[in-house]
Amino acid sequence: MAVARVVHTADRTLTGRQLASLLTPPPEGRFGYRELARAVREALLDGRVALRLRLPAERELATVLAVSRTTVTGAYDLLRESGYAHSRRGAGTWTALPDGQAPIALGAFQDDGGSTIDLALAAPQAPEELAAALASAAAELPRYAGSQGYHPYGLPALRAAIAERYTARGLPTMPEQILVTTGAQQALSLVLALLGRAGDRVLAENPSYTNALDAMRGRMLRITPVPVTETGWDTGLVDAALRQTAPRLAYLIPDFHNPTGHLMPQEQRRELARAARATGTWLVADETLTDIALDVPAPLPFAAAAGGGDGEQIVSVGSLSKSCWGGLRVGWVRAASRMVNELARVRITADLSGSVLDQLVAVALLERLDTVLPLRVEELRRRRDALTAALARHVPEWRWTVPPGGMCLWIDLGRPVASALSARALRHGVRVEGGARFGVDPGTHEHRLRIPYTLPEDVYEPAAERLAAALEGAPGRYADPALPDWVA
Numbered sequence: 504m505a506v507a508r509v510v511h512t513a514d515r516t517l518t519g520r521q522l523a524s525l526l527t528p529p530p531e532g533r534f535g536y537r538e539l540a541r542a543v544r545e546a547l548l549d550g551r552v553a554l555r556l557r558l559p560a561e562r563e564l565a566t567v568l569a570v571s572r573t574t575v576t577g578a579y580d581l582l583r584e585s586g587y588a589h590s591r592r593g594a595g596t597w598t599a600l601p602d603g604q605a606p607i608a609l610g611a612f613q614d615d616g617g618s619t620i621d622l623a624l625a626a627p628q629a630p631e632e633l634a635a636a637l638a639s640a641a642a643e644l645p646r647y648a649g650s651q652g653y654h655p656y657g658l659p660a661l662r663a664a665i666a667e668r669y670t671a672r673g674l675p676t677m678p679e680q681i682l683v684t685t686g687a688q689q690a691l692s693l694v695l696a697l698l699g700r701a702g703d704r705v706l707a708e709n710p711s712y713t714n715a716l717d718a719m720r721g722r723m724l725r726i727t728p729v730p731v732t733e734t735g736w737d738t739g740l741v742d743a744a745l746r747q748t749a750p751r752l753a754y755l756i757p758d759f760h761n762p763t764g765h766l767m768p769q770e771q772r773r774e775l776a777r778a779a780r781a782t783g784t785w786l787v788a789d790e791t792l793t794d795i796a797l798d799v800p801a802p803l804p805f806a807a808a809a810g811g812g813d814g815e816q817i818v819s820v821g822s823l824s825k826s827c828w829g830g831l832r833v834g835w836v837r838a839a840s841r842m843v844n845e846l847a848r849v850r851i852t853a854d855l856s857g858s859v860l861d862q863l864v865a866v867a868l869l870e871r872l873d874t875v876l877p878l879r880v881e882e883l884r885r886r887r888d889a890l891t892a893a894l895a896r897h898v899p900e901w902r903w904t905v906p907p908g909g910m911c912l913w914i915d916l917g918r919p920v921a922s923a924l925s926a927r928a929l930r931h932g933v934r935v936e937g938g939a940r941f942g943v944d945p946g947t948h949e950h951r952l953r954i955p956y957t958l959p960e961d962v963y964e965p966a967a968e969r970l971a972a973a974l975e976g977a978p979g980r981y982a983d984p985a986l987p988d989w990v991a
Contacts, residue, residue, distance in 0.1 A: 516595075517552070519559040519567035525551045527939065527949075530919060534570050536577030543578065544587050545922065547598055551720070558588065558596045620933045620966045625761070625910040625955035629828035630879065632871045633864070640863035647859050655847045655855060657683020657835070658862040664869045665821075665835050674807040679840040682847055685857050687791045687822035687834035691754075692718050693846050694818055694836060698752050698785050699724050706744055706753035708736075710913075710941035710948050712761045712789065715754055724751075728943035733904065735765040742778040752785040758802050759792040762941050762953040763913045764906020766799065769808050776809035779816060786817045791834075794826040794876055797884050798907040806837070815839065823865055825910065826876060833857065833865040883910065889960035893967035898974060911955045913938075919949035928973040933966050 526542040528534070534542070546552040558564070561575040568575075579596050582588035586601025647658075656662065662678040669676035684690040699705060701723035707716060709728035719726055727748045729741045745753065755775070757767035779786045788805035796802070806817040822834030836846055868875065887905070890912065894901060902915040916924070921937035928935050938951025956963075 516557040517559050519563040522546075522552070522559055522564060523567045527922075534568055534574060534578075536574045536581065539568070539570070539574060539578035540581040540585075540587075543582060543598075544585070547587060547600065552598060554598050554600060556598045557594070558598065560595070618932060619929070620958075620962055620969065622933060622935045622954050622958075622966060625953075625957055626824065626829045627879065627883070627910070627957045629830065630868075630875045632868065632875050633828060636864050636867035636871060639867040640860055643863050643866075644860060647863075652859050653856040654683075654859065654862070655851050656843070657681065657857065658859060658866070661833075661862045661866050661869075664866050665837075668869060668872075669804060669837060672801075672804055672807070674804040674837075676837060677840070680837055680843060682836045682838070682843045682850070683857060683862060684834045684836060684850070685854060686824060686829075686832045687789065687820050688714055688718070689850075689854065690820045690822070690834045690836045691715055691787065691789070693849050694752075694787055694820070695719060695722050695724070696849050697842075697845055700751075703752075704748050704750040706741070706748070706750040706784070707943060708755060708760065709943040710762055710938065710951075711754070711943065712756060713936075713940045715789065716941075716943060719754070726943050731760055731763050731765060735760075735763075736767055736771055736775075738771050738774045738778075741775055745778050745782045745784055749782045750784050752787055753779060754787045754789065755805075756789045756792070757805050758790050759795055759906060759909030761789075761792060761909065762911050762938075762951075764904070764909045764911060766802060766907055769803070772805055772808035773810060776805075776817065784816070788817060788819050790819055790821045791825050792909050793821065794872075795880070795883065795910060796908045797880055797887065804837075818842070823868060826872070826879060827865075827868050831861055831865060831868075833861055883956060886956040886958065886960055886963075887912075890954065890956040890963045890967075893963040894954075894970075897967040897971040910957050911953050914952045914954060916950050916952060921949050921952050924952070924973060928970055931969040931973045933969040933973070935970065 522543075525546050526539075527545060529538040529542070531538075543552070543558075547554070558579065559567075561572050561579065565572040565575045579588060583590060583596070587599060588596050589599050590596050659678065661683055662681040665681045665683070666676040666678045682690070682693075684693065695705075695718055699719075699722055703724055704727055705719055705724045706727045706729060707719065708731045710731065716726065727744055727750055729744050730737065744750075755767075757772060759766055776786060786805070790804065793801060793804075802808075804819060806819055809817055819837040820834065821837070823831055824834070836843065838846070891903070891905065894903075894912075894914075900917060902917070903912045906912070922939050925935050925937040936953050938948030938953065941951075941953060942948045
C-alpha cells in the first residue's frame with residue numbers, strides 16, 4: 504500500500520513511481536488526460552507533492568501508469584495552462600501554484616468577506632468569560648513586566664494550573680511535567696521533531712486529524728495506518744501493526760476522535776498501552792477534545808487508564824482551542840520531566856516563548872472552566888441537533904452516527920464523490936471538507952464529508968440547502984472549476 508507523504512528529493516525530481524503512488528486514481532481505474540491533471544493538482548494542493556519539483560518525463564510516467572504518452576502530454580499541457588506547472592527549456596516541467604491559489608490546508612483561513620458559510624473549521628467562538636479572563640490577565644501583567652518575558656517552558660502559574668487539572672482528573676501531575684506551547688499543533692510538531700527522524704515509522708489512525716498527518720509527512724515519517732471504523736478501534740489490528748512494524752511512535756485521538764467522533768473504551772486504552780510498551784513505541788495521545796463530552800462523562804486522561812509503568816511511554820497533547828477558543832493559541836505537552844526538558848530545548852530553536860498575556864488569560868480561563876464547559880457543552884448539543892435536523896431535511900440519503908462528543912459529524916455520502924462535491928459546494932457558497940483530507944493514503948474516504956457543528960444554529964438550514972443544491976443532478980464525477988475548459 505502506498506504511503507501518502509510529501510515528496511522532497513535530493514535533485515528535486517519526482518520519479519514516475521513516486522508520483523504514481525501519490526495520485527488518487529479515477530473511479531474508472533484508468534487515467535485520461537483530464538483525470539491525470541486533476542489528480543496532480545489535488546496532490547499539490549493537499550501537500551502530498553511539494554512545490555518546485557520536476558515532474559517525471561512524459562514517457563516514464565506513461566509507462567508507470569500504463570497510459571499513452573499523449574495522455575501525459577495533454578495532462579502536462581493542461582497543468583501549465585492552469586498555472587499548476589511551468590516548463591524550463593531543456594529542464595523539464597516543474598510543479599507550481601497559480602497566483603492567488605492557496606493550498607487546501609489554508610483555504611479555510613482565507614477571508615472572502617463573509618459570503619461563504621464555512622463548514623471546514625471545527626472551532627468554536629470564544630466564551631463570554633473571555634472578557635473577564637482578559638481583565639484578570641491585564642491586572643496580573645504588571646507583575647511580569649519587569650522580567651525579560653521569556654518562558655520557554657511556559658509561565659509557571661499556567662504550568663501549575665494545567666498540572667492541577669490533570670491531577671483533578673485522575674492523573675497525578677507535577678508542573679515540571681508540563682510544557683506550554685503555542686497550541687496543540689506546535690506541541691505535536693515538537694514531539695515529532697524530538698522522537699522522529701526521516702524514514703522512521705509512525706502509526707496513525709485512518710482517518711485522522713489532517714494537520715497531524717501533514718506534520719508527519721513534513722518530517723518525512725513513514726505512516727502505518729490502522730483503521731477507525733463505524734464501530735471504533737480494533738485492538739487486535741493495532742496490536743498487530745505495532746508488532747509487525749515496531750513504529751517509533753503512535754499517534755492516537757482516543758477522546759471523541761477527529762473526524763469520526765468515537766470514544767475509545769478504557770479497556771482498549773490499557774491494551775494499547777501494554778502493546779506499545781512491548782514494542783518500545785511512544786504513544787502520543789491527542790486529548791484536545793477531551794472536554795467536549797456531550798452525552799457521556801468526560802474520559803480519564805489516556806495515561807491514567809494505562810496504569811502501572813505503561814504510562815511512562817505516553818505523551819499527552821492538549822489545548823484550550825476546543826474547550827475555550829482557538830484564537831488564544833495555548834496548548835501543552837504532558838510527559839516525563841526529562842522529556843519536557845528535551846522538548847523545551849527543541850522549542851527554543853524556533854519559538855523562544857509564548858505570549859505572557861495569552862498565558863495569563865489561559866490561567867484565568869482555567870480557573871473559570873467549571874463555568875465555561877457546561878455552557879460550551881450545552882451550546883454544542885443544540886448546534887449538533889440543528890445540523891442533523893437540517894441535513895435530514897435537505898439530504899436525507901446521507902447517513903451518519905451521532906457522536907457522544909467532539910465537534911463533527913462524519914457523514915457517509917453513499918458514493919465516492921466527496922472531493923468533487925466540496926469543489927462544487929464552494930461555488931454554491933459553502934466550504935466543506937471532503938473525507939480524503941483525513942485519509943492516510945490518497946483516494947481513501949472519498950465517500951465521506953466532515954461537517955462540524957460549531958456555528959450558530961441558524962446557519963445550518965441555509966448551509967444544508969446549498970449542499971443539496973450542489974448535489975442535485977450531479978454526476979459521479981463533477982467538473983473541476985480550477986481547471987480551464989481546454990481540449991487537447
